[in-house]
Amino acid sequence: MKLHVVAVVSLLALAATASAVTYDATNTASNTAGGRRFDQAVGLSYAKQVLSDASTFCWNIFNQRSTAERKPVNAVTLVVEDIGGVAFTSGNGIHLSAQYVGGYSGDVKREVTGVLYHEVAHVWQWNGQGRANGGLIEGIADFVRLKAGYAPGHWVKPGQGDRWDQGYDVTARFLDYCESLKRGFVAQLNAKMKDGYSDDFFAQILGKNVQQLWSDYKAKYGG
Template sequence: MKPDLAAAASLLLALAATAGAVTFNATDAASGTGGGQRFEQAVGLAYASQVLSNASTFIWSAFNQTSAADRKAVDAVTLVVEDVGGAVAFTSDDVITLSAPYVGNFSGDVKAEVTGVLFHETTHVWQWDGQGTADGGLIEGIADFVRLKAGYAPGHWVQPGQGDRWDQGYDVTARFLDYCDSLKPGFVALLNAKTKDGYSDDFFVQILGKSVQQLWQEYKAKYA
């Protein structure tokens, strides 16, 4: 049987960028699908690789990780565009998977959307998670906080003050963290650093002098 040359070509279709000692790779493993083709036309592997690099540099600055010793020991960050559904994207260790069907079905500026998604997912590569003990809503909120500060928050996000719980995750928690960061610039960087070896809600008290619930009530009152 002859090998599937199209499939082989799609696996080899990759480009890389670098920042410091880290390599950033992008591969389209779904180039035979509509979503994969739209990714290549509207975003492109070279651009995606550069976004991973730019996002990492932005995250290191946002987390005040000025040297490699402050960061996770990651040598390469890889993006793979896959023909998978059920999620926009997900990250496992240093591999980011982007859903080709999501790209194909997205209505709007897909390049801007993918850029924002990659800032979010790249944050998961570099952020600490309390050795697995940190609240999932906080982890997602920090990733969206980075996306917000980078200027890639989409228009459908909640407005400041909206949401039901501080740890609701994603845009709700991102807006709350932005408020906390306004009280003490660099708050999120300090919170992330404290989360390297474990996690406690008391970190909010240690950094801002108030419990997270009190901060949430004051945040809600400010935008009531």
């Protein structure tokens, strides 16, 4: 019971610090079919709340309890634009494709929520001073989306994939396996990536090199 109380207090403290960061969302594509669908199915108010909730969630995943442990970001912004692709993040700015929203078949509100969790992770995660490979960076962002409960049905199953650093869902599933070996693994890995990057970080945290971990992971799921 005491542990539960401590967990609740910790989350409340993180939520309180979220208010120190401002969140804003705009839709510059309201005159397009995708922009109108965003307004109707998602909305700017909901999107801003997701930016805040996802930030708090990231701080929890990365075990960043204080502002001193995080990137010096004071504002997170979202712009819905008439662009191709799905979404991208530059600095603290997230850009969502209205074309993607318009063409998505399924629960578009849930999908946009998942995409925003992924993109918000990019705002807050460390990237090894630019030395970490892109597959790992995207994998960590999708790991955040996975743990938040917004993994879409088309993602690979655990054990699938060709390389540990293939990126996105493949790497997210692998990181989830690593997390199962040591709770807080992703938080420790991200913390190490503040100042640089080496594949040896996996061995430093888990006692096995990343290729051995990948082999163990594949073996566990019959891959």
